[in-house]
Amino acid sequence: MKPGETVLSVKNLKKKIRSKWIIKGVSFDVGAGEVFGFLGPNGAGKTTTIRMLVNLIRPTEGSIEICGIPLQDRPFEALRQIGCIVENPELYPYLTGWENLEHFARMIPGVTEARIREVVVIVGMEQRIRDKVKTYSLGMRQRLGIAQALLGSPKLLILDEPTNGLDPQGIKEMREFIRKLAEEGLSVFVSSHLLSEIQLMCDRVAIISHGEVIAVGEVKDLIEKNISTVMWHTAPRETALKVIGAFPGVQLAEERETVQAEELKGTEAEQGIRTEMGTGDIPALSRALQDHQVSLYEVSIKHPTLEELFLRLTEGERIE
Numbered sequence: 001m002k003p004g005e006t007v008l009s010v011k012n013l014k015k016k017i018r019s020k021w022i023i024k025g026v027s028f029d030v031g032a033g034e035v036f037g038f039l040g041p042n043g044a045g046k047t048t049t050i051r052m053l054v055n056l057i058r059p060t061e062g063s064i065e066i067c068g069i070p071l072q073d074r075p076f077e078a079l080r081q082i083g084c085i086v087e088n089p090e091l092y093p094y095l096t097g098w099e100n101l102e103h104f105a106r107m108i109p110g111v112t113e114a115r116i117r118e119v120v121v122i123v124g125m126e127q128r129i130r131d132k133v134k135t136y137s138l139g140m141r142q143r144l145g146i147a148q149a150l151l152g153s154p155k156l157l158i159l160d161e162p163t164n165g166l167d168p169q170g171i172k173e174m175r176e177f178i179r180k181l182a183e184e185g186l187s188v189f190v191s192s193h194l195l196s197e198i199q200l201m202c203d204r205v206a207i208i209s210h211g212e213v214i215a216v217g218e219v220k221d222l223i224e225k226n227i228s229t230v231m232w233h234t235a236p237r238e239t240a241l242k243v244i245g246a247f248p249g250v251q252l253a254e255e256r257e258t259v260q261a262e263e264l265k266g267t268e269a270e271q272g273i274r275t276e277m278g279t280g281d282i283p284a285l286s287r288a289l290q291d292h293q294v295s296l297y298e299v300s301i302k303h304p305t306l307e308e309l310f311l312r313l314t315e316g317e318r319i320e
Contacts (some may be wrong), residue, residue, distance in 0.1 A: 005032045006068075007081075007156050007187040008053070013062035015048055015211075022048050023059070024211040030156065030189055035182045037202035037219075038191040041314050045211040046191055050160055053189075054084050067155050083154035085162070089145020093134035097125060097144050100133060101151065108152045119147040123177070139170035143177070157181065159190045163197055175201045199306040209314045223303045227312075228279050229253070231272040232289075233298040240273060240294045247285050250277040272300075279303075 008030040015023040023045045030036040040046035051057045053064060055075050064071040069078040091100050101119070105111040120129050123143040133141065142162060149157055162178070163171045171194070178188055178201055192198050198205060199219055206216040215222055234240035245252055253274040277285075279301055289296055304312070 006030070007032050007034075007066065008036075008189065009063075009065040010049075010053070011063045011065075013049065013052060013064065014060050015045075015052065015057070016060040022211055023052075026062070026206075026208065026211070026213050028206045028213060028216050030187050032155075032187055033182050033185045034204065035178060035188045035190060035202045037198040037205035038189060038208070039195065039198060039205060039310060040191075040208035044208045044314075046208055047160075049208065050086060050158065050191065053158060054082060054086070055079060080152060081155045082158060083146075083149030083152060083156070084158040085142075085145045085149055086158075086160045088164075089141060089148065091133050091141060091144060091148075094132065096132050097129040097136070097147075100144065101129075101147060104148050105151055111151050115151060115153070119150045122150060122181075123147040137170075138165050139173060142166070142174065146177075154186075156187045156189060159188065161192055162190060163192060163194055171197060195307040195310055196305070205306070207310060207313055214313050215309075219306060223306065223309055224279065227276050228304060229302040230275050230277055230279065230282065231298075231300045231302075232275065232296070233272045233300075234289060235295045235297070237271060237273070239292055240289060243288055243292050243294060244273055244275060244285065247281070247288060249281055250275050250285065272298075 006029045010029070011027050013023055013026040014021065026045070026049055028036075038046060038049070048057070052059050053071075055071055055078075058072070064078075066078040067081045069081065071078040092103065095103070098116070098120075101116045105116055120126055123146055125140065125143055125147065128136070128140060133144065136144065146157070146159070146162075159178070163174050166174060175197055178190065182188055182203075190198075190202065192201075202219060204216070204218050205222065206213050208214070232240065232244065241252070244250055253276055282299060282301075286296060286299070
């Protein structure tokens with residue numbers, strides 16, 4: 001697939017179980033060479049959506065296309081483009097890593113011994129592939145599971161909680177490994193409850209809540225377009241409070257910070273005025289302060305983290 005081409009296209013996906021709509025209309029696209037994060041609180045429909053993507057359950061409405069192939073109409077052809085690990089990889093602990101890969105390769109037409117050697121190199125397991133899986137660390141088992149998922153040369157890799165149970169070093173290595181796969185042209189669809197990792201790992205994310213996608217886009221854009229904390233250091237402070245408090249779309253916060261700049265020490269500008277607002281309104285509010293003869297010493301912006309944005313959008317629901 002060429003950069004910019006769509007590998008996975010999900011349109012108005014819905015799932016009804018008995019009389020209850022579990023998925024109410026999920027839509028998103030995943031591009032070639034992209035790491036796409038999928039976030040959702042417990043019960044939001046994340047796992048149900050993933051099961052539909054790999055044809056374990058059928059949608060009630062909507063469509064899924066993989067490399068332009070409709071999953072519902074041509075499932076075998078479409079699923080050949082996908083490698084997937086849902087939860088933990090299923091491996092035979094009494095066999096070596098190589099024997100596990102040979103076993104799974106027999107189930108996939110056209111997988112040669114050369115391809116097995118190739119995926120072993122891709123996941124960086126050349127030194128341990130002949131050891132029994134029961135001697136592997138959790139991180140090594142995850143890598144072997146990914147090697148298994150890559151045997152059929154998929155265009156899309158779906159990973160459900162790939163860092164689950166890993167220590168900090170293992171999480172860092174997995175993050176770097178996933179980024180490396182994407183740089184080599186593979187599209188990676190990854191769900192995780194570690195929001196800080198998703199922020200570091202993914203190009204774009206979709207946030208699902210109550211069976212609906214409530215936000216989708218680049219992590220940076222989602223964060224910057226949402227409400228940020230902006231601290232204003234001004235004098236006279238009382239006038240600034242009146243101007244800021246009356247400005248549309250700006251909410252005053254109660255907490256105060258102190259400017260570190262030594263030249264402002266001892267002045268009323270020490271006491272910053274904390275606001276929550278869109279950063280696009282900063283120039284207009286700055287002009288309004290100047291029009292009221294308010295001296296502006298410093299404006300500092302703190303964008304929300306992905307975790308803060310997630311909690312705001314999902315109203316504090318628990319994440320899976």
